[in-house]
Amino acid sequence: MVQNFRQAFWNEPMVFELGNNRRRGFILPKAEETIQREIGEIDKLIPSNIRRTKPPKLPQLSEVEVVRHYTRLSQMNYGVDLGFYPLGSCTMKYNPKINEVLAELPGITMIHPYQNEETVQGILEVLYWLERWLAEITGMYEVCLQPAAGAHAEFLGALIMRAYHKLNGDETKRSELIVPDSAHGTNPASGTMAGFKIVVVPSDNEGCVDLKALKEAVSEHTAGLMLTNPNTLGIFERNIEEIAKIIHSSGGLLYYDGANLNAILGKVRPGDMGFDIVHINIHKTFGTPHGGGGPGAGPIGVSEQLAKFLPIPRIVFDGNRYRLDYNRPYSVGKIRSFYGNVAVLLKAYAYILSLGAEGLEQIAEVSVLNANYLVKKLRGIKGLTLPYDEAKPRKHECVFSAERLKKQTGISALHIAKRLLDYGFHAPTIYFPLIVKEALMIEPTESFEKETLDKFAETMRKIVKEAYENPEKLLKAPENTAVPRVDEVKASHPRTMTLSWKMYQQKLKEMRNNY
Ligand SMILES: *Cc1c(COP(=O)(O)O)cnc(C)c1O
Secondary structure: OOOOOOOOOOOOOOHHHOOOOOOOOOOOOOOOHHHHHHHHHHHHHOOHHHOOOOOOOOOOOOHHHHHHHHHHHHHOOOOOOOOOOOEOOOOOOOOOHHHHHHHOOHHHHOOOOOOOHHHHHHHHHHHHHHHHHHHHHHOOOEEEOOOOOHHHHHHHHHHHHHHHHHHOOOOOOOOEEEEEOOOOOHHHHHHHHOOOEEEEEOEOOOOOEOHHHHHHHOOOOEEEEEEOOOOOOOOOOOOHHHHHHHHHHOOOEEEEOHHHHHHOOOOOOHHHHOOOEEEOOHHHHOOOOOOOOOOOOOOEEEOHHHHHHOOOOEEEEOOOOEEEEOOOOOOOOOOOOOOOOHHHHHHHHHHHHHHHHHHHHHHHHHHHHHHHHHHHHHOOOOOOEOOOOOOOOOOOOEEEEOHHHHHHHOOOHHHHHHHHHHOOOOOOEEOOOOOOOOEEEEOOOOOOOHHHHHHHHHHHHHHHHHHHHOHHHHHHOOOOOOOOOOOHHHHOOOOOOOOOHHHHHHHHHHHHHHO
8 A cells, every 4th residue: 555644844943043042941050169260271271362252142942842843853854764765876774773872882982083092992993803894795805994985985996096006107107997887976086086087988788887898998098997796777797707807907906886785795795706996885785874974984995915005094903902003105195084984883893793794695685685576566667667688687776767757748757756755755866877867776775674665666656657647746746745845956056055054044134135
C-alpha cells in the first residue's frame, strides 16, 4: 500500500525571537572571589578592541523551551532514521547509535590535538589500527586518515601521482589524467586542481570503460586513470585487470574512487584489482553521518611504492608505544590539520569492530541484493527504462531513465523526485551520471527491509501512472512537506539565501522599507 505522508509543519520562530528579555533563562552562581580575580586577569589579556563591551543578546529561554524548539524543528527534517533514503552514489545507510555514544565519551571529546603524544596513546592506538584495518579491507599497503572527504582524497591522490612522476623525472611530460565519462564531477575537478589536463574516455554499450578508446587515450603523457568500480551505473568493470595493464604499461597510476566500496566489501579488494591509490568515503561505507556538508572522512590507501609520499605525520608503533613520525622526506606534506576528523574516524572504528569481517561481507551481499530486487520491481514500469543492458545484474545501485516518460507526458526525473517527497521518501539522485538522460540513480543500501522496498516500488508505479493521467498534480509537488516546492534557481542563489540572523534582520528591515 502506498503510504500517506504529511510532514510536520511548525510556524516556528527563530530561537532569538522566543523568550522574553525581562526573564533570565539561567542564572549562573556568583563565582568565588579568587576565580573572579583570575577571570579579571584573563580579561586583561584580551586586546581592548576585540573585547565585548556589552553582554551578548542571548535568547532567555528555559531548558524545556529550548528542547521544544529543537524538537519541533527536527520534525520538519528528514533523515535515514525516519525513512527510505535512496540517494544514489551517497550510500545513505543507517548510522548505528552505539558509534555516537562512543564518540561522545569524555576520553575522546576532552583530548586536544596539541597534547603530548605520550598522553594520547589510546586515540593513537585507535587510529593506528583503523589504518591497518582499512589497508586490509582495501588491499593496500599503507593508509592515511587525514583527508576530510572523498574529493579531498582525490586531490591528495593526484598530488601523490605528481610526486611519483616527479621522482621519476617525468613530471612535466605526464600531464594528463584520464577519467571515464561516467565519473563523478569531483574526479575531473580534483585532477584539474592538482594541475592535470583531463582526458575523458567514453563508456561502451555495456556501460563499462571502452577499452579501445582507453588504449587510444593512453600515451607517454598519461599520469594516471581515476575510476570507480562498480561504476556509477552500478555495473562492475569486469575488464579491470586489462584496464590496470593498459595504464601500468604506459607508466601511469590507477586511482580508485572508493565511493562505491559498499558493493564489494569483503568480496574483492581494489588493491587486488591493480589499483595503486584508493580512497574510502567513511561517511558512505562505514556508517558515519553524512550530509549538510558536515565533517566526513576520506582516508587514502596506497601501494608500497607510494607509501613514502603520504602526508605527515604518520602514526607509527614500535611494539610498545605509538608516536608521530614527521621524518618522511618524500611526503607531499600536510593535507589537513592534525590527524583528520577524529570523531568521525572513531565511529568508523566502532562500526568495523561491531560488524567484524563477516558483517562487512554481509553489507555487500544485502546492498547488492536490495538493489537488484528494486531493479526487478521497477523494470517494466511504462515510461521508465534501464539503460545499458537491462538484463545485466547491478551491484549496489541502479540508474533508470525517465526520458521516455518525459517525451510522452512532459514529466521529468525532477518531477518524479519531487513527487516522491509527497509520499514520504527521500528522492533518489537525479541527472547523474551524466551519460544517462533524465537519470534516476537509486541506491537502497543494506539498511532497508523488503517491505520498504516494496512500498517504494509501488509508489514509483503510482507516480508514473499519475504522470499519464494527471500530470498537473506532479507539477505542483511536493505539497505534503514542511517546505513546499521551492524555486530551483532562487533556492541556491546566494543573493536570495538568508544564512544568518544578521542577514535575516537586514532583510526584514529592507522588506519593511519597501512596503
Ligand atoms: C560521493 C562521491 C565522491 C566524492 O566524495 P565526497 O566524500 O562527497 O567528497 C566521488 N565519487 C563518487 C562516485 C561519489 O559518489
